[in-house]
Every structure is written in C-alpha cells, then in structure tokens.
Amino acid sequence: MRSQRVIAIDGPSASGKSSTADAVARALGLIHLDSGALYRGLTRIALDFGETGAGLSTLDPRRLIAEAERRGLLLRDDQGSVHAWLDGRPAEDRIRTAEVTSGVSAVSAIPALRDWVNAQLRATAAAGAGAVVDGRDIGTVVFPDAALKVFLVASPAARARRRLGQRGEAIDPARLADETARLAARDDADSQRAVAPLTMAADALPLDGTDLTFQEQVAWIVKRGRSLGLGR
Numbered sequence: 001m002r003s004q005r006v007i008a009i010d011g012p013s014a015s016g017k018s019s020t021a022d023a024v025a026r027a028l029g030l031i032h033l034d035s036g037a038l039y040r041g042l043t044r045i046a047l048d049f050g051e052t053g054a055g056l057s058t059l060d061p062r063r064l065i066a067e068a069e070r071r072g073l074l075l076r077d078d079q080g081s082v083h084a085w086l087d088g089r090p091a092e093d094r095i096r097t098a099e100v101t102s103g104v105s106a107v108s109a110i111p112a113l114r115d116w117v118n119a120q121l122r123a124t125a126a127a128g129a130g131a132v133v134d135g136r137d138i139g140t141v142v143f144p145d146a147a148l149k150v151f152l153v154a155s156p157a158a159r160a161r162r163r164l165g166q167r168g169e170a171i172d173p174a175r176l177a178d179e180t181a182r183l184a185a186r187d188d189a190d191s192q193r194a195v196a197p198l199t200m201a202a203d204a205l206p207l208d209g210t211d212l213t214f215q216e217q218v219a220w221i222v223k224r225g226r227s228l229g230l231g232r
C-alpha cells in the first residue's frame, strides 16, 4: 500500500538528486531529506577519528554512532532549507570535501550505520507533513511504500560536467575524464555492495535528465506528486 507521504528520488552519483529534491520539496511545501548528507557526516566523523583507507570499512559502527550522537549529527531545517548539522553548526563545508567523497562508499556499506541513518530518515519524515527524500535505496529499502518513486539518471558526461561546475573547476577534457572515472568508481561500489545496493525499485519511474533543463526535471516530478495529492 502507498501509505507514506514520501517522494523517493534515487539514482547514481551527481545525477542531480539533491538539488532536484530540494526544488521539488519547496514547490510542494514538503521537507527535503538528503540521506547522502548523513552518510557524508558519518564519514567526516570517521576521518576525524584518524581512520583512512581500509580502516573506513572495518571501523566499529557502535563507536561511530555514539560519536555521531555526541556531536549531534542530524538533518536540521534552517529557514526552510534542510542541511546536515554537526557540532551545533551547518556541516556542508566539512562533508563535501574530496576526502569525504572518496571515503563515503566504504562507510555507507556498513549495515549498522545504514540502520542508524534509516531510523533518522523515518523519524524525521514521520514528524512532518511529508518529505522528499533522496539517496540510493530510498524507494527500495527506506520507504518501500513511498507514494512516488523516481529513479533519476543522466549521462556520465553530463554528471561529470555538473560536478566540476559545482566545484567551480574548469571543464576541460582531462578533468572531465578524471571526474567521470571517479563517479563510475563510486557508482560501482554503491551498486555492488551487499546491503541496500543502488538499484531501481520495480515500481519507480525512470527519469533521464541528460537533455532536460533543471526546471523541466523539477516540473516533471512536481506534476506527478500533485496528481497523487502530495503537497500543496
């Protein structure tokens, strides 16, 4: 039964899930929950412990969760925009570093950490009028009864170009090739892990944003959300 007032947006790295989910949530008057930001926050904490490389895959999840709770890792609504907070302040600058990005797939493969993230997402979504939640396993595992599931993809070149642009880097062939390889490595790791791998839910609607403008992509989801009676 589609009981949850949730729009699930899943897809590979840099497909535009987060910015799209944020705009859809604003249009419909729902909150946006970025599950990747919590995995990034956990990775930040693991790096702050001094863990690197293989250590990130073998860390003690109980110790990491205790530290996440002590340091107050959570998704917090700050004037209509929900972001990860850590140590009582916004954590965006600390969770979007290259070091966090290259470690996050190892950390997110640890089942007990996934259970912790999923519990935060479910509790936050249940508390509000509804939520747009983006990630890799939102429609398959976290909210299998979401009212609407979208699987957002884009070509590797479009995704690499977007990431370089977000970081303000020049878009030349060498950088594009590098970034495309980094995204492919993360997608492989996220798709091949044993628990909650990146995969499209059988009842998700595929959306290829390669040749759509950002506004068209957002409007496509908002229209379907409204037709299901979600949001305003």
Ligand code: CDP
Residues within 6 Å of the ligand: 012, 013, 014, 015, 018, 035, 036, 037, 039, 040, 104, 105, 106, 108, 109, 134, 135, 136, 137, 138, 186, 190
């Ligand atoms: O924004 P970007 O596409 O770079 O990734 P993200 O959404 O911030 O997610 C960062 C990482 O967290 C992913 O590469 C996955 O390893 C993990 N993740 C996950 O395993 N499950 C989710 N629901 C969301 C993110």
